[in-house]
Every structure is written in structure tokens, then in C-alpha cells.
Amino acid sequence: MTGIRQLASRLDISIGTVSRALNDRPGVNAETRARVLQMADEIGYFANASGRSLRRGSTGAIGVVIETGSPSALGGDNFFFALLDAMQEVLTEQDYDLVLLPTRHAADPLDSFRRMIRRGMVDAIVLTATRRNDPRIELLLGSKVPFLTLGRSETPGDYSWIDLDFERVARTSVDRLVALGHRRIAVVTPTGDANLAFLYADAAVRALAEHGIDGPPDLILRAEPSEGGGVMVARDLLTRPERPTAIMCCSEPMTTGLYSEFLQAGLRIGRDMSVIGFRDNPHCRYLSPAPTCFALALDELGQHVANAIASIAAKDRTAAPRIRTIWPMEFRETASIGPPRSPDRS
Amino acid sequence: MTGIRQLASRLDISIGTVSRALNDRPGVNAETRARVLQMADEIGYFANASGRSLRRGSTGAIGVVIETGSPSALGGDNFFFALLDAMQEVLTEQDYDLVLLPTRHAADPLDSFRRMIRRGMVDAIVLTATRRNDPRIELLLGSKVPFLTLGRSETPGDYSWIDLDFERVARTSVDRLVALGHRRIAVVTPTGDANLAFLYADAAVRALAEHGIDGPPDLILRAEPSEGGGVMVARDLLTRPERPTAIMCCSEPMTTGLYSEFLQAGLRIGRDMSVIGFRDNPHCRYLSPAPTCFALALDELGQHVANAIASIAAKDRTAAPRIRTIWPMEFRETASIGPPRSPDRS
DNA sequence: ATCTATTTCGGAAACGTTTACGGCAGGGCT
DNA sequence: AGCCCTGCCGTAAACGTTTCCGAAATAGAT
Numbered sequence: 185m186t187g188i189r190q191l192a193s194r195l196d197i198s199i200g201t202v203s204r205a206l207n208d209r210p211g212v213n214a215e216t217r218a219r220v221l222q223m224a225d226e227i228g229y230f231a232n233a234s235g236r237s238l239r240r241g242s243t244g245a246i247g248v249v250i251e252t253g254s255p256s257a258l259g260g261d262n263f264f265f266a267l268l269d270a271m272q273e274v275l276t277e278q279d280y281d282l283v284l285l286p287t288r289h290a291a292d293p294l295d296s297f298r299r300m301i302r303r304g305m306v307d308a309i310v311l312t313a314t315r316r317n318d319p320r321i322e323l324l325l326g327s328k329v330p331f332l333t334l335g336r337s338e339t340p341g342d343y344s345w346i347d348l349d350f351e352r353v354a355r356t357s358v359d360r361l362v363a364l365g366h367r368r369i370a371v372v373t374p375t376g377d378a379n380l381a382f383l384y385a386d387a388a389v390r391a392l393a394e395h396g397i398d399g400p401p402d403l404i405l406r407a408e409p410s411e412g413g414g415v416m417v418a419r420d421l422l423t424r425p426e427r428p429t430a431i432m433c434c435s436e437p438m439t440t441g442l443y444s445e446f447l448q449a450g451l452r453i454g455r456d457m458s459v460i461g462f463r464d465n466p467h468c469r470y471l472s473p474a475p476t477c478f479a480l481a482l483d484e485l486g487q488h489v490a491n492a493i494a495s496i497a498a499k500d501r502t503a504a505p506r507i508r509t510i511w512p513m514e515f516r517e518t519a520s521i522g523p524p525r526s527p528d529r530s
Numbered sequence: 531m532t533g534i535r536q537l538a539s540r541l542d543i544s545i546g547t548v549s550r551a552l553n554d555r556p557g558v559n560a561e562t563r564a565r566v567l568q569m570a571d572e573i574g575y576f577a578n579a580s581g582r583s584l585r586r587g588s589t590g591a592i593g594v595v596i597e598t599g600s601p602s603a604l605g606g607d608n609f610f611f612a613l614l615d616a617m618q619e620v621l622t623e624q625d626y627d628l629v630l631l632p633t634r635h636a637a638d639p640l641d642s643f644r645r646m647i648r649r650g651m652v653d654a655i656v657l658t659a660t661r662r663n664d665p666r667i668e669l670l671l672g673s674k675v676p677f678l679t680l681g682r683s684e685t686p687g688d689y690s691w692i693d694l695d696f697e698r699v700a701r702t703s704v705d706r707l708v709a710l711g712h713r714r715i716a717v718v719t720p721t722g723d724a725n726l727a728f729l730y731a732d733a734a735v736r737a738l739a740e741h742g743i744d745g746p747p748d749l750i751l752r753a754e755p756s757e758g759g760g761v762m763v764a765r766d767l768l769t770r771p772e773r774p775t776a777i778m779c780c781s782e783p784m785t786t787g788l789y790s791e792f793l794q795a796g797l798r799i800g801r802d803m804s805v806i807g808f809r810d811n812p813h814c815r816y817l818s819p820a821p822t823c824f825a826l827a828l829d830e831l832g833q834h835v836a837n838a839i840a841s842i843a844a845k846d847r848t849a850a851p852r853i854r855t856i857w858p859m860e861f862r863e864t865a866s867i868g869p870p871r872s873p874d875r876s
Numbered sequence: 877a878t879c880t881a882t883t884t885c886g887g888a889a890a891c892g893t894t895t896a897c898g899g900c901a902g903g904g905c906t
Numbered sequence: 907a908g909c910c911c912t913g914c915c916g917t918a919a920a921c922g923t924t925t926c927c928g929a930a931a932t933a934g935a936t
Contacts, residue, residue: 187892198916203894213914230648234584235892238921243580245651253615268632269599276634276642281651284630286614288622296622302576305591305627411816437812444816466783467813470757470790533922544886549924559884581922584891 186229195223206231237304245281246493247306249297249320251313253289263465263482264312270486278494280307294319301329308497310334310489314345315377330496332507334489337379344496344507346489350380350434353478354387356515357432357460362395365523366458368428369397372417374409374435381406384434403428407438414441422449429524430458436465443471458521463513475520478513485511532575541569552577583650591627592839593652595643595666597659599635608811609828610658616832624840626653640665647675654843656680656835660691661723676842678853680835683725690842690853692835696726696780699824700733702861703778703806708741711869712804714774715743718763720755720781727752730780749774753784760787768795775870776804782811789817804867809859821866824859831857 192199197216204212205220223229237243248271250264272282285300287293297320301309307330311320314335321339324331333345354371361369371388373381385404392398405420407413414437421427422445433439439461443453451457454473461468461475468475492507538545543562550558551566569575583589594617596610618628631646633639643666647655653676657666660681667685670677679691700717707715717734719727731750738744751766753759760783767773768791779785785807789799797803800819807814807821814821838853 188894189892199893200895200917201915204915207894209895211914216914228644228648230645231894232584232892233649233651234580234589235921236894238578238580238584238892238923239894241921250611252611252618265596265598265632269634269636272598272632272634273637276637281645282632283651284632286611286618286628286630288615288618290615291619291622298574299576300627302574303579305579305629411812415816440813440816444818448818466757467786470761470786472790472794534924535922545923546887546925547885550885553924555925557884562884577924578922581891582924584893584922585924587891 186227188229188231191220191224191227191229194227195219242307243281243305244279245283245306246275246308246310246497247283247285247300248310249285249287249300249312251289251293252286263463266482267486267489270483271490274487274490275494280494280497285309294323298323301327304329308332308493310493314379316379316382317377318379330504332489332493332496335379336383342506344492346485346492346507346509346511348380348480349510349512350383351387353434353462353513354384354432355391356478358388358391358395360515360517361430361432361458361460361521362392362397364430364458364521366428366430367397367524368403368426368430370403370405370417370421370428370431372405372407372414372431372433372435372438374413374438375406376409378409380434388432409435410437411441411444414438414443415445416441418442418445418449422446428457430460430521432460434462436461436463436468439468439475439477440471443475454519454522456525458524460521464516473519476518477516479516480511480513532573534575534577537566537570537573537575540573541565588653589627589651590625591629591652592621592654592656592843593629593631593646594656595631595633595646595658597635597639598632608813609809612828613832613835616829617836620833620836621840626840626843631655640669644669647673650675654678654839656839660725662725662728663723664725676850678835678839678842681725682729688852690838692831692838692853692855692857694726694826695856695858696729697733699780699808699859700730700778701737702824704734704737704741706861706863707776707778707804707806707867708738708743710776710804710867712774712776713743713870714749714772714776716749716751716763716767716774716777718751718753718760718777718779718784720759720784721752722755724755726780734778755781756783757787757790760784760789761791762787764788764791764795768792774803776806776867778806780808782807782809782814785814785821785823786817789821800865800868802871804870806867810862819865822864823862825862826857826859 188199188202192202201212201216202220205217206224275282283306287296301324309324309329309331311331312334314333314337316338318337318339321333321337321341321343325341325343331343333343336345336347358369371385373385389404405417407417431442433442442459446453446457453459459475461477464477464479468477488509496504534545534548538548547558547562548566551563552570621628629652633642647670655670655675655677657677658680660679660683662684664683664685667679667683667687667689671687671689677689679689682691682693704715715738717731719731735750751763753763777788779788785805788805792799792803799805805821807823810823810825814823834855842850
């Protein structure tokens with residue numbers, strides 16, 4: 185056992201001085217501090233996390249809540265791992281530890297969640313994959329744990345969030361497809377309560393309406409955000425007497441499924457069927473033709489999130505600003521879209 | 531603040547009794563226990579994690595170490611999220627918390643890693659993505675933290691591991707391709723130190739040798755385990771005067787890249803080029819034709835891992851058995867392989 | 877009625893750390 | 907020389923919980 189007492193007794197010094205030396209507190213001789221640091225390094229001493237956080241009242245850890253066991257709308261690719269990588273770069277600089285807190289989608293998420301925040305394992309929480317009405321946010325608002333959500337929600341309250349610009353993505357997609365001559369455009373969003381689905385669909389419908397396209401909503405579709413969901417949607421559309429000439433969707437696995445089924449049916453993507461996906465992710469990039477989609481500065485987003493949650497977690501909670509960021513995405517057009525093949529009759 | 535003292539004073543009872551009641555310790559009246567539990571529920575009391583683990587000497591948390599910022603050979607977060615889901619099902623039953631500890635691939639992994647285990651944030655560690663020679667394992671062996679690695683390693687020592695059956699996967703792939711008539715078979719593994727790359731390649735080479743195929747090793751290839759890596763490999767092979775008639779690879783993103791480039795070059799997969807991938811993952815399933823690959827009972831694997839790490843983390847470390855599991859995978863043949871098109875001359 | 881065993885509970889110590897407080901030098905000032 | 911101030915350090919009290927130990931009370935047995 186290498187506690188602070190062993191370290192102190194080895195140096196013939198009091199534990200108070202040792203602690204001060206290690207924590208860069210004033211009131212300790214420079215030479216003594218050097219001796220302490222060297223000995224600590226030598227015997228491999230690290231302050232015990234429980235003791236420290238018990239005394240300090242904070243753990244120095246930031247928890248990112250992720251949900252396992254359900255297909256994630258934002259693509260089952262390395263989205264989270266890449267984001268975490270950038271976050272950790274910033275957070276370790278600020279002496280925060282980063283831990284992921286997986287919660288099971290199938291089980292009641294609330295009770296495991298409640299435990300997490302009540303026990304005080306982390307100083308602050310980043311909540312991901314927000315739902316349209318998210319009881320987890322209510323729980324957090326009712327607790328003392330500062331938090332930040334990655335994604336907006338309809339759940340009211342005074343909290344900070346960071347989200348992608350789904351509205352502009354949807355609007356840009358519609359504008360471009362209409363400019364190419366499309367009139368029958370299918371919009372497909374993930375099932376479930378993920379708020380992004382509503383933001384995307386609503387914005388798309390508004391944009392379509394502005395172009396005078398507000399036909400029956402049978403082209404606003406929902407499916408499971410997985411490859412299988414994309415296949416189902418494609419099959420559905422292929423059986424329709426007047427099938428759409430373009431389709432836009434905000435889930436990458438779904439885009440993959442759409443491709444698979446359309447190609448199977450002999451359609452040429454970009455000519456017989458225009459496809460706009462969502463995020464520019466590596467998996468999609470090697471579909472052919474690569475889907476038109478929207479690029480995202482993932483590193484910078486991660487850094488922004490990290491800085492935001494660090495400032496929120498800071499003890500000095502007086503001047504903690506409310507953060508509300510809508511992160512831009514850049515349009516990347518490819519050969520996956522083109523003018524409609526046969527003139528549309530609608 | 532809702533500490534155990536508030537709870538006790540509300541009930542006019544000592545904190546000792548409250549603690550005994552909450553922890554199902556003997557020596558407390560059934561009626562008193564019921565009152566305590568009800569009041570705890572009422573005011574939303576949860577024992578503070580720092581205080582508890584300080585006194586108990588264990589945190590009740592199991593850490594899964596993952597590496598961010600590098601393409602993962604086993605394909606993205608789908609694999610891990612699914613595994614984690616199954617693990618948590620088992621671990622919550624045993625009153626363990628599950629936390630993910632992301633470490634940055636780019637940064638020096640050792641020091642952040644050292645902090646993690648020395649601070650005693652977790653009772654036990656699951657180490658993923660083991661490398662052939664893995665300094666992290668040495669660090670863990672030198673510490674008091676019980677651990678389990680997901681993946682074998684050449685690093686010697688007396689530790690438990692669970693791994694997939696890469697040898698049988700490689701052997702089965704070779705056997706089947708040879709049975710179909712292939713003689714020029716490319717074997718491609720990820721670059722980097724991931725141990726699975728060596729296991730797979732070595733087993734493939736042995737199997738080829740047993741079939742009398744031990745030509746020059748210019749068909750044993752390595753590439754980054756990403757779509758881009760697959761593309762590079764495919765381009766390389768396409769320029770060769772005598773290109774192979776089959777290719778087997780143990781990384782799903784790489785398989786996607788191979789498909790993309792081969793299709794681009796006008797090859798028909800399963801006829802002009804036979805392809806065997808590795809894991810049966812959703813992303814690959816919607817390539818066409820779906821790659822021949824190997825299925826894996828991910829749920830059961832997760833449960834097995836959870837049970838293993840729980841038994842390893844148990845306080846009673848006397849009878850902790852050493853666990854060494856090689857997890858089977860089931861061959862799934864599809865139209866992505868077939869007899870070689872033009873008779874091979876070698 | 878006394879003694880013992882059992883049940884139930886309160887008091888207090890302990891876990892490892894940080895930090896407020898006070899003390900002891902030594903130096904600079906009047 | 908006396909005084910105050912500063913720099914350094916040791917002591918001890920917290921943080922919230924679990925658990926050991928002993929006390930009180932009740933029941934049972936002789």
C-alpha cells in the first residue's frame with residue numbers, strides 16, 4: 185500500500201506538507217517540493233481517488249452517458265470514439281478524467297441513471313442522444329449535477345446544449361434537389377424518440393412547402409436507423425406506382441441500406457434515384473457513388489464540447505454561462521444526385 | 531444534502547443501524563429495516579460513492595479500457611456497444627457499475643493508464659484490443675488491480691484472457707478457398723501491433739502450407755484497418771501481373787474498401803474475385819453480395835466476459851480461476867466466393 | 877430469581893486525503 | 907533589544923460511509 189503516510193514517513197515529513205507539495209499549494213519550500221515529487225514518482229504514488237474526492241467534494245471526473253443496445257441514429261460508426269478522442273485531449277489538460285457511462289436501452293434507463301448521478305461518481309455529465317421528451321433531462325434538472333446535452337430536446341428548462349444544424353442540413357438538401365428539378369422527394373428519419381428526427385423532418389417539410397411542394401405526407405417516412413431500416417424503406421418506395429425521384433435521409437446506416445436495395449433493383453444512383461445522406465462518414469465514403477452528404481469538423485466539435493462541459497463543471501458556478509451551440513455542417517455534393525430521369529408529372 | 535445522517539436523524543435512529551439496514555447486514559429488526567428503506571426511497575438517498583469506497587476499499591466499478599483515435603480492427607463502436615450491453619445486463623445483477631475508460635491512441639497511453647489503475651477508480655479492468663507485445667499488460671501485472679484482457683498477447687505472465695478463434699477462422703477460410711480450386715490467395719491483416727493480425731496471418735500461412743501452397747509471401751499483405759486500407763490493398767493487387775483469385779481479410783472496414791475498389795474495377799465479386807471477410811456485422815451484410823464471413827454470438831460473449839471479470843474482481847481472490855477462453859465463430863458462406871474464373875497457372 | 881443466550885441498537889473508529897489553524901523559526905524594521 | 911512579519915511546517919479536523927465492539931433489553935432456562 186502506498187498511501188500518503190508511507191510517502192511522508194519516508195521523507196520524514198508530515199502528510200500535510202506532502203499533500204501541499206503534490207497539489208501545488210503555496211507554503212512549501214521549493215526544495216522540499218522537489219524531494220516530494222521525486223519520491224512520489226519513485227514509489228509510484230497516486231492519491232487515492234476515493235479519499236481525495238471525499239474530502240474535496242468533487243471527483244474530477246466527467247461522465248458521458250451513452251446508450252447501448254439500440255441502433256444509434258448518428259451512425260454506428262466511430263462517431264463517438266472520434267468525438268471522445270478530441271474531448272479527452274482538452275479534458276486531460278484541465279485535469280479531468282473522462283469516463284463513459286453506458287446505460288442499457290432495453291432496461292429502464294432511469295433507475296441506473298438515477299444511481300449514477302445521486303452517488304456522485306462524476307462532477308458533470310454529458311448526455312447524448314437526446315430524445316424529444318427526455319425524462320433524463322428532468323432528472324438532471326432536479327439534481328445538483330451540472331450537465332450538458334449533446335442534442336436538443338423539447339423538455340423545457342434552463343440547461344446548456346450543443347447540437348448539429350439539422351435544420352440547415354434538411355433545408356440545403358431540399359433546396360438542392362428542387363433546383364435539380366425534383367418534385368417528388370422522400371424524406372426519411374429514424375423511428376424512436378430521438379429529437380433529431382423531428383428537427384430534420386420538420387425543417388424538410390417547411391422547405392418543401394416554401395417551394396410549393398406540400399403534397400400528402402406519404403413521402404415523409406420513418407424507419408429504424410439501421411441498414412435494415414433503409415432496405416425496408418427502399419422496398420416500400422419501389423412498389424409505389426409513382427415512386428419518388430429523390431430521397432434524403434439523416435442516418436448513415438440507413439443510407440447504406442437504401443443503396444443496397446436500390447442497386448439490387450437495378451436503379452442507378454444519381455440518375456434513376458438521387459440520394460442525399462447525412463454525415464460524411466468513412467463507411468459511406470466507399471459506397472459508389474459516394475453519397476452526397478454533409479461534412480463535420482469532428483475534432484473541433486469535440487474540443488468545443490470538452491471546453492463547454494469543463495466550464496460547466498467548474499466549481500465557480502456563479503458565472504457559468506448557458507451554452508447553446510448549433511454546429512454547422514458543410515454540404516458535399518457528389519454524383520449521387522442529379523436531375524430526375526423522367527420528367528415528373530406532379 | 532442527503533447524507534446518511536439526515537436519513538438517520540429523520541428516523542431517530544443511529545447511522546450504524548441505517549447502514550446495516552441498507553446493506554442487508556444482519557442484526558437489524560425487520561420492521562426497522564422496512565422503515566429505513568422506505569424513508570431512503572422517499573428522500574432519494576443513495577450512499578455516496580466516495581465515502582463508501584473509501585471505507586470498503588473497493589469501488590464496485592469495473593472499467594473497460596478502450597482506445598480512441600485509431601481505427602479499430604474489430605470494427606467500430608457497434609461491436610463494443612453490443613458487447614457492453616450484454617455485459618451490463620450481467621454486471622448490474624451483481625451490483626457492479628460498468629464504466630468505460632477511453633484512452634487516447636495518439637497520446638502516450640501509459641501515463642493516463644497508470645493514473646487510472648493507481649488511483650483505484652475501479653475494482654477490475656477489462657483491457658481491449660491487446661497488442662502483440664502490450665506494455666499495458668506489464669503495468670497491470672505489476673499493479674494490484676485484477677484484470678482480464680479481451681484478446682491474447684505475447685506478453686508473458688499469469689493472466690486471464692478471452693479471445694476469438696482467429697486461427698480456426700483463418701484455417702476454415704483457406705480450406706474452403708482451396709477446396710473451390712483457388713491457389714493464389716491473398717491474406718490481408720491490419721497494420722499495427724494488434725495481436726489478432728499475427729494470429730490470423732500465421733494460421734493462414736500454416737494452412738496454406740499444409741495444402742502445399744507456400745509461395746513467396748507477397749500475398750500476405752498488411753494495411754490500415756479502415757475502408758481506405760482496403761482500397762489501397764485492392765489497387766495494389768489489381769496492378770499485379772498475376773493477381774490472386776481470392777482474398778481473405780480480418781477487418782470489416784477493410785472488406786468494405788475491397789468491395790468498393792473491386793467493383794469500381796469491374797470485377798464481379800464471387801466470380802472474378804472471391805472475398806472472405808471476418809465478422810458478420812450489419813454494415814457488411816448489406817454489401818452485395820454479402821461477404822462470406824463468420825458469425826459470433828455477441829450476447830453470449832458479453833455475458834461470458836461479464837461473468838469472468840466479476841469472478842476475477844471478487845474479493846475472495848483465493849480461488850479466482852485463470853480464465854482462458856477461445857470463442858468460436860461460425861462459418862457463413864455466401865455468393866462472395868466461388869471457383870476461380872480462369873484456371874490458375876501457378 | 878438468577879444466569880445465559882440472543883436480538884437489536886448506539887457509539888466510535890477507521891478508510892486516505894485536503895485544508896484550516898497555529899507554532900516555530902528567522903529576518904527586517906524601529 | 908524588542909517587535910512584527912513572512913515563510914515553512916506539523917497537527918488535527920473534517921468529508922460520508924461501513925463495521926467492530928459493547929450495552930441494553932428481552933427471552934429462555936435452570
